[in-house]
Amino acid sequence: MPKHTRRLLRGTGLVCALVLGASACGGSDDDPGQKKVGSGDIRAALKKGGTVTVWAWEPTLKQVEADFEEKYPKVDVKIVNAGTNNDQYKALQNAISAKKGVPDVAQIEYYALSQYALTKSVTDLSAFGADKLAESYSPGPWNAVKNGDGIYGLPMDSGPxxxxxxxxxxxxxxxxxxxxxxxxxxxxxxxxxxxxxxxxxxxxxxxxxxxxxxxxxxxxxxxxxxxxxxxxxxxxxxxxxxxxxxxxxxxxxxxxxxxxxxxxxxxxxxxxxxxxxxxxxxxxxxxxxxxxxxxxxxxxxxxxxxxxxxxxxENGGSSLALPELGKNKELAYAFVEYANSGAGVQTRIKDGAFPATTKDLGSKAFQDTEFPYFGGQKANKIFAESAAKVPADxxxxxxxxxxxxxxxxxxxxxxxxxxxxxxxxxxxxxxxxxxxxxxxxxxxx
Incomplete structure (x- = not known):
C-alpha cells in the first residue's frame, strides 16, 4: 500500500463536529434539472451549461458521462483518472493546498471522506437537498457520507x-x-x-x-x-x-x-x-x-x-463529493445526483457496479439477476440482504x-x-x- 504523507492534515483548520449516524427523511428526484435549491438554480445552470471536471477511477462513470451530456448538451463533463484511492488523495490534497487545479467533483472512498469533511475541504450538500435522500440509501454508505448535520458526498456504490x-x-x-x-x-x-x-x-x-x-x-x-x-x-x-x-x-x-x-x-x-x-x-x-x-x-x-x-x-465503496474549492457547484451537484441517485445508477449497475440505493437493492429485477459465473446463482439476493444488516454506528x-x-x-x-x-x-x-x-x-x- 502506498505510503501517505504525514503532513496530510497539517495546517488545514481542523474544526467541525464528527458525529456520524443515519437520519431518515425524504426521497429522490431522478432529474436534478427540476430542482431549485440552495445557492442557485440547478435548472438554470444546466440550461446555461459549462464544464464539470470529475476526478474518479470508477470505470462505470464513463457511460454516465456520455448519457448526462446527451441529456444536457451544454454541459461538458471531463472525467480524469488522477490515480486510484491513495494516489488520487495525495494529488487532491496537493491541489487543495496550492488552491489550484482542484476538480469540481472527486471520488472519495468512505473510509477517507471524514478527513475531508473535518478539514472543510468538501462541500456540505445539504443546501442542494442531499439531506432529504437518507431513505434512498442503505445504512452503511449513508452513515459514511453523513458528518454531524452535514452531508459531504452522495454514495456511489457499496460493499456489503x-x-x-x-x-x-x-x-x-x-x-x-x-x-x-x-x-x-x-x-x-x-x-x-x-x-x-x-x-x-x-x-x-x-x-x-x-x-x-x-x-x-x-x-x-x-x-x-x-x-x-x-x-x-x-x-x-x-x-x-x-x-x-x-x-x-x-x-x-x-x-x-x-x-x-x-x-x-x-x-x-x-x-x-x-x-x-x-x-x-x-x-x-x-x-x-x-x-x-x-x-x-x-x-x-x-x-x-x-x-x-x-x-x-461494509467492505469498500466510494462517494462522489464536491471539493470546496471546485467551481460550477450547481452543475457538479447535478452530475453527482444523476450518477448516484438518478438514472445513472441503473447505467452503472448494468456495467457491473453494486448500488447503494435501496430501491435498486430491493428491486425484483436486481435480485433475480442470475450470475453465469456463479452457476446461475441469484447472488444479489444475498448481497442485498447483507446491505440491510450493516450496523449504522x-x-x-x-x-x-x-x-x-x-x-x-x-x-x-x-x-x-x-x-x-x-x-x-x-x-x-x-x-x-x-x-x-x-x-x-x-x-x-
Whole structure:
C-alpha cells in the first residue's frame, strides 16, 4: 500500500463536529434539472451549461458521462483518472493546498471522506437537498457520507460483505459452508488436512478486511467527537476477531499470499484459496480475473461471530463529493445526483457496479439477476440482504487514510512473525495515536 504523507492534515483548520449516524427523511428526484435549491438554480445552470471536471477511477462513470451530456448538451463533463484511492488523495490534497487545479467533483472512498469533511475541504450538500435522500440509501454508505448535520458526498456504490466460496473444492472434501467464524476455522482445518496445498483463504494483513470484520463483530475501536479521538482495539468485539483470526494464523490455515497479486488470482483459480470474505463488488473481478474457475464459485452470507446472529458489514465503496474549492457547484451537484441517485445508477449497475440505493437493492429485477459465473446463482439476493444488516454506528478515524497506510508496518507483522495479532493491533493503535497528536487532535486510548 502506498505510503501517505504525514503532513496530510497539517495546517488545514481542523474544526467541525464528527458525529456520524443515519437520519431518515425524504426521497429522490431522478432529474436534478427540476430542482431549485440552495445557492442557485440547478435548472438554470444546466440550461446555461459549462464544464464539470470529475476526478474518479470508477470505470462505470464513463457511460454516465456520455448519457448526462446527451441529456444536457451544454454541459461538458471531463472525467480524469488522477490515480486510484491513495494516489488520487495525495494529488487532491496537493491541489487543495496550492488552491489550484482542484476538480469540481472527486471520488472519495468512505473510509477517507471524514478527513475531508473535518478539514472543510468538501462541500456540505445539504443546501442542494442531499439531506432529504437518507431513505434512498442503505445504512452503511449513508452513515459514511453523513458528518454531524452535514452531508459531504452522495454514495456511489457499496460493499456489503459476503463469503465467496469454491463449491467445487468444498464438495470434493465434503466441507459444509460455514455459518459462524468458529465453523470457518473448522472448515479451514479440514481443508488443509485433506490438501496441505489448499487454504481456507489468504491473508497477509489487510486494513480494509480487518476493520470490516471488527465492524461486524460489534467492535467500536474509533470514537470521534470533533477533534477528540479515541482509539482502542481491546473491546469485546475486537477480542472475538483476534481470538478467531489468531487461530487461523497460528495453525497456518491462511495462505501467505498478497491480495490482488498474480499468485492470488492463481490461487482463486486453482482452488488453493477456497474462500474470500469481501464486498459485493467482487463478482466482476472474478469474471475478469479468474475466468478459468467459472461455475466453481458461489456466494453465501458472511459467517457470524455469534451463532444465530444476523449481522454484516461494509467492505469498500466510494462517494462522489464536491471539493470546496471546485467551481460550477450547481452543475457538479447535478452530475453527482444523476450518477448516484438518478438514472445513472441503473447505467452503472448494468456495467457491473453494486448500488447503494435501496430501491435498486430491493428491486425484483436486481435480485433475480442470475450470475453465469456463479452457476446461475441469484447472488444479489444475498448481497442485498447483507446491505440491510450493516450496523449504522461504525466510525472511521478522520485520518484513516494515514492509519491504513501503516497497517502493514504494524498489524502486518502478526502474519509473518511471532507477533500476536493483539500486539499488532496495539502497535497500530500507538502509531495512530502518535500521528493524531502530531496533527492537533486530542487522542485518548
Amino acid at each position: 460483505m459476503a463469503l465467496f466460496y469454491n463449491k467445487k473444492v468444498f464438495d470434493k472434501h465434503d466441507i459444509a459452508v460455514p455459518t459462524t467464524w468458529d465453523e470457518y476455522v473448522e472448515a479451514g482445518r479440514k481443508l488443509h488436512k485433506a490438501d496441505p496445498k489448499a487454504y481456507i483463504t489468504s491473508d497477509v494483513g489487510d486494513a480494509g478486511l480487518t476493520t470490516s470484520l471488527l465492524w461486524q463483530a460489534g467492535s467500536h475501536p474509533y470514537k470521534v467527537d470533533g477533534t477528540k479521538v479515541g482509539i482502542d482495539f481491546t473491546d469485546a468485539g475486537a477480542k472475538k476477531y483476534t481470538d478467531t483470526w489468531q487461530r487461523l494464523i497460528d495453525e497456518k490455515l491462511v495462505a501467505p499470499v498478497t491480495g490482488w497479486s498474480d499468485d492470488w488470482y492463481k490461487g482463486l483459480g486453482d482452488g488453493t484459496i477456497a474462500t474470500l470474505p469481501i464486498g459485493a463488488w467482487m463478482p466482476a473481478n472474478f469474471a475478469s480475473g479468474v475466468k478459468g474457475a467459472e461455475g466453481d464459485w458461489r456466494a453465501a452470507p458472511l459467517p457470524q461471530w455469534t451463532k444465530g446472529a444476523d449481522v454484516s458489514a 461504525w466510525k472511521y478515524l478522520p485520518y484513516q487514510v494515514y492509519a491504513n497506510s501503516v497497517f502493514n508496518d504494524t498489524v502486518g507483522k502478526s502474519y509473518v512473525s511471532g507477533t500476536k495479532l493483539t500486539q499488532g493491533l496495539k502497535a497500530w493503535q500507538d502509531s495512530s495515536v502518535k500521528y493524531g497528536g502530531e496533527q492537533g487532535f486530542t487522542v485518548e486510548k
